[in-house]
Amino acid sequence: MGRTRCFEIVVFVVLGFLGSALGDLQLGFYAQSCPKAEQIVLDYVTKHVPNAPNLAAAFLRMHFHDCFVRGCDGSVLLNDTTSTSAEKSAPPNLSLRGFDFIDRVKSLIEAECPGVVSCADILSLVARDAVVNRGGPFWQVPTGRRDGTISKASEALRNIPSPASNFTTLQARFASKGLKVKDLVLLSGGHTIGVAICSSFTNRLYNFTGKGDQDPSLDSDYAANLKANKCKTIRDNTTVVEMDPGSFKTFDLSYYTLLVKRRGLFSSDAALITDSTSRSFINQLLQDKLSNFFADFATSMEKMGNVGVKTRTRGEIRKQCAFVNS
Template sequence: MGSQNQLRVLFLCFIALIVGSSQAQLQEGFYAKSCPKAEKIIQDFVTQHIRNAPSLAAALIRMHFHDCFVRGCDASVLLNSTTNQAEKNAPPNLTVRGFDFIDRIKSLVEAECPGVVSCADIITLAARDSVVATGGPFWNVPTGRRDGTVSNLVEARNQIPAPTSNFSTLQTLFGNQGLDLKDLVLLSGAHTIGVSHCSSFSNRLFNFTGKLDQDPNLDSEYAKNLKTFKCKSINDNTTIVEMDPGSRKTFDLDYYRIVLKRRGLFQSDAALLTNSVTKSTITQLLEGSVENFFAEFAKSVEKMGRINVKTGTQGEIRKHCAVVNS
């Protein structure tokens, strides 16, 4: 009996080990022993470069968002196309920037600790550090994500909210990721430091319903200003417009004030006013302090950073972020 009990205990321990490795959780300081300088290397590089290119902060938080909405936060957005078209070639990702920036960070971390730190964690940490470098909120980033090995254009096209999304679509796509309406409002707040190409909203100015008309939900004076000085035709794919004019380098509450004035650039911005819950959430944020906004934003973005993460023995640690390991 004794030997049978020992075998049973060993078997249970073995099962627990397998389950534990596949269901491992993210944790703060995951690399404390395996690569203790990793987070500092990332932070220092980001801080050094965001000073000279503050618009990159918006690009990196957007990359993090687009990555997490497809297959979870697994750096699948970074993979190049091979036999199939990858996420980065999908329409929502054609204007995503920062791939070279992430590659440069990866090379620094690889030089310190080869094969240890995932590209997925680098995106997540760089997004946080870049927002902090602009004076925005700090949030905790538990690490231990592993990199995915699949990247699919169709999934990205179907799962990433588009600037033209209405409220129903936004609610569905956020809900699919376990995010609620409060998260929708708070994560939209990242537009406070963003810029957009005219092509992402020019239909609202020139051809909203296919009758060469203007979106009635866009402030008419603002629309006139945009058409006169910025987006002079529906085919303008190069001009860039600030999403939070006059305050785009500062992470603050101004984006929500602009939305309430019906001056949000995207249909997805305007959609926040079409639902009583999201509109009320905006009002409450504006009645509170910027510190409260920071704290609430931090909760939502940390929640987003946990979407369908791969941990333990899932996925891999890519040597180069744009290709799976051979």
């Protein structure tokens, strides 16, 4: 057999293996084993999210935090054990909410198809359906994820980007998950429907370098407004601020408009305009139609939803999302 022919066979085998591995997630994975699963999720979201619209941003954030630690395996849903502090207990996750919502959806699906649908898939579907319910973009959610059995607060702290992250850190954290600068810019766009507690960014207003100063990269008029009307002390742990003031209920491009005006709330938001590549993506988004942003955001969400997934015999299908199976 010639060398060229051998090479072609090797390439074919490798590509076939990769295709099989990537194909473990598939649209309609539960079509036979639990055909009503995705409709149950959609119906529950449609019924309850309109009564608590901020949950859309909460589930988007929860999904993001889950995927950045051990992959999209539902490990963020696990409770602490007697021996281990779970991801929920890590500082980046203390403000996550909506766990009871996920638990209720899981109970409904367990009643329909016991032991079939993973919590990781439920979280992925809820995040998508909640965003769409609030007028945001639709993205495909292939299913077949299995649930992880390990959840450590220390890993969440190491992997989830901080609101204080600079661009270098952001790029490195995203690259470690196979996500590019364009994905960083697009996924940050989820902040268009987000809110933040004052204490997560008040160092920029009152003590940026430890000398009682203000972050010079933050628009001074915006900073003055926040000090006067929202975050009146550096230790305000209760007041909530819209990430996209005036448009936080609408999934649109105004978050990026604020960034170029130096009105991004977090240092990690402001960091996006400090890099030429990142800024060029932002400028292009602002020149494009909203439909382009929706399509690109969907593509990045699909990529993120595939990060580190567990399939086949890896992991388990949890009976309850907060606990591993006994």
